[in-house]
Every structure is written in C-alpha cells, then in structure tokens.
Amino acid sequence: MNVSENLAEIQERIAKACEKSSRNPEEVNIIAVTKYVSVERAREAIQAGIRHLGENRVDGFLHKQEVIQEHVDWHFIGTLQSRKVKKVIDQLDYLHSLDRLSLAKEIEKRASKSVSCFVQVNVSGEESKHGMKPQEVENFIRDLKEYPSIQVIGLMTMAPYTDDENVLRGCFRTMRELRDQIREKNYSHAPCNYLSMGMSNDFEIAVEEGATHVRIGTSLVGKETV
Numbered sequence: 001m002n003v004s005e006n007l008a009e010i011q012e013r014i015a016k017a018c019e020k021s022s023r024n025p026e027e028v029n030i031i032a033v034t035k036y037v038s039v040e041r042a043r044e045a046i047q048a049g050i051r052h053l054g055e056n057r058v059d060g061f062l063h064k065q066e067v068i069q070e071h072v073d074w075h076f077i078g079t080l081q082s083r084k085v086k087k088v089i090d091q092l093d094y095l096h097s098l099d100r101l102s103l104a105k106e107i108e109k110r111a112s113k114s115v116s117c118f119v120q121v122n123v124s125g126e127e128s129k130h131g132m133k134p135q136e137v138e139n140f141i142r143d144l145k146e147y148p149s150i151q152v153i154g155l156m157t158m159a160p161y162t163d164d165e166n167v168l169r170g171c172f173r174t175m176r177e178l179r180d181q182i183r184e185k186n187y188s189h190a191p192c193n194y195l196s197m198g199m200s201n202d203f204e205i206a207v208e209e210g211a212t213h214v215r216i217g218t219s220l221v222g223k224e225t226v
Helices: 003-020 039-048 058-067 082-088 101-110 134-146 165-184 203-208
Strands: 029-033 052-055 073-076 094-098 115-120 150-156 194-196 213-216
Touching: 003 029, 003 039, 003 203, 039 052, 039 058, 052 058, 058 073, 058 082, 082 101, 094 101, 094 150, 101 134, 101 150, 115 134, 134 150, 134 165, 150 165, 165 194, 165 203, 194 213, 203 213
Parallel strands: 029 052, 029 213, 052 073, 073 094, 094 115, 115 150, 150 194
Antiparallel strands: none
16 A cells, blocks of 8 residues: 555545635645554655644654654544543643543643644434534533633534545534634634534535545555554
C-alpha cells in the first residue's frame, strides 16, 4: 500500500467535494487514523504530508507519541475514560470525544494548559454510539463555561455505517446546523468553528455538508496487525 498515492486520491476527492459545495479544500484537515497500523506506517503518512494523527486508545496514543518525534498535531478520537484523563490530557492537541460533565471536571482537574475539544454528538441516535443527544448540546456547552481549561472548538459525530446517501447527508447537515446555532451564541469559551465528521466510507458527503476535519484510516494508511 502506497500512502502517498492514497493521500493524493483522497485530496482529489476532497477537492471535488469542495467544488460541489463552493468550499476551499484548505478548510478540510485530514486526520490519519493510525490505530490499526504500525509506527512505520504512521511515519509514511507523515512523510507523505499528513500533519494530523488520530488514535482512539490511550496506550496506542502514548506509544506512538513517544516514538514519533516528527512535528504533528495529535488527536485523541476515542472515548476517554475519566480515570485515564491524567495520562493523556497534556499530551494531546485535540480531544474529539467530550460528551459528559464528569469528563469535563476531570479535564479541568488534570490539565495544565487549555484543551481544544470537540463535543461528541450522537446525531444518529444509535445505541452503539457514544455522544450527547443533539437537544442536550447547547445546555452542555453553556455549562462548560465553568471549566476554563476547556475550549470548545467544534462538534464531532459518527454517522451510521450505511450506503444510504440521504441518511448520511441528513446526519451531517444536522450537525452543521447545530454547530451554526452554537457559533451564533458567540460564547468566548466555545467558538465552535469546526466539524469533525466523515470517515473512509463517507468523507466526501461530510465535506459537502461542511466537515472541517475528516478522520480517515483504512483508505489512507490501511489496516495491519499491530
């Protein structure tokens, strides 16, 4: 698998999606999800031009960060247990899974710097997915004002795994509208400018609907046994 070729193809597909929706491709950040691949494959992604790496397990996150010395932004994209916050909170650049006040309290207790967070929203309503209900998000973000270490930079969601474009587009559009509602409030602690949504199977639709961060694993770096 040639990561450079994969990246070029993904960038071309993003550019076409941006053209359809009158967006600038430079607004879209590609996060290489490296949880299923080796350090060597992650380095290939960096050498190809990737500047964002995403991990969803604490041990994998810490291991790759320890070994990889290249300058990249580190995204923790998985569910973060409160008891593990102290291990990673000062090591990450972005947290994509803030979804409860108990986690916010632990971050506030453990963080020694401001933490850029995406609030995770379960827009599909699937029981298997983490995240807040859309109708809970605004009150939750308002309450986060009490936690000065937390900066809400955007919202994150995972759409259902389906080929139904209407379902996917509806989920992503709902997220964009919710993001816009929050952004219009002009909260100093929650500028909420970004949308983390879209993965290997649906990132083009996500980009058409406003995604600023897409989390791509299999299509970019593949899948290995690590």
